[in-house]
Amino acid sequence: MPVKVYGAAMSTATVLVLLCLEEMGAEYELVPIDFSTGEHKSPPHVARNPFGQVPAFEDGDLMLFESRAISRYVLRKYKSSGPDLLREGSLEESAMVDVWLEVEAQQYDEAISAIYIETVIKPVFFGGVPDEKVVAESAEKLGKVLDVYEARLSKSKYLAGDFLSFADLSHIPYTHHIVAGPQASLFESRPHVKAWWESLASRPAYKNVTTGTPTS
Incomplete structure (x- = not known):
């Protein structure tokens, strides 16, 4: 099942997570969050990211927020299928x-x-x-x-x-x-x-x- 990224294309934090997913060849779904309607501050999204920001990340029962933390998770989860971008072996x-x-x-x-x-x-x-x-x-x-x-x-x-x-x-x-x-x-x-x-x-x-x- 593809992981889900709740975010926006113009969000630099969202882009960072998507870059990591692409580098690792992971399947994902980008779920757009509409800032113009205040969707990022809506109760459903605040349940994903308590600060009402993007991105939020869903992998089964796991929900993450903060782009750098999400990115590290992605790079570790898919480390066998993409480049070694954290170099944790050294x-x-x-x-x-x-x-x-x-x-x-x-x-x-x-x-x-x-x-x-x-x-x-x-x-x-x-x-x-x-x-x-x-x-x-x-x-x-x-x-x-x-x-x-x-x-x-x-x-x-x-x-x-x-x-x-x-x-x-x-x-x-x-x-x-x-x-x-x-x-x-x-x-x-x-x-x-x-x-x-x-x-x-x-x-x-x-x-x-x-x-x-x-x-x-």
């Missing part, structure tokens, strides 16, 4: 995956999510105008983070080493949107970062999940 490699997952969560996410909110969420969903001051400040922060990435990726093909990992996938949901806008130059101007992103964007899982997802 203490050193799994530690490097954890390091770059933390970098994404603590450094990368703060800067890039602010740009995403201003340049995608505000105009697309609320008809608003981006706060250019916030965009500029966040782009400067992101540039400094990407300088660290450029140095790292000059030594290895991917962030945790010369192997694809969950640390790399975790960057896709926001980056997919930002590289389609004016801030794409932040990635294109750094050759190793550019090559890394192009490698991620060429993967079938990326194409399957993001095809048809508006970027602006």
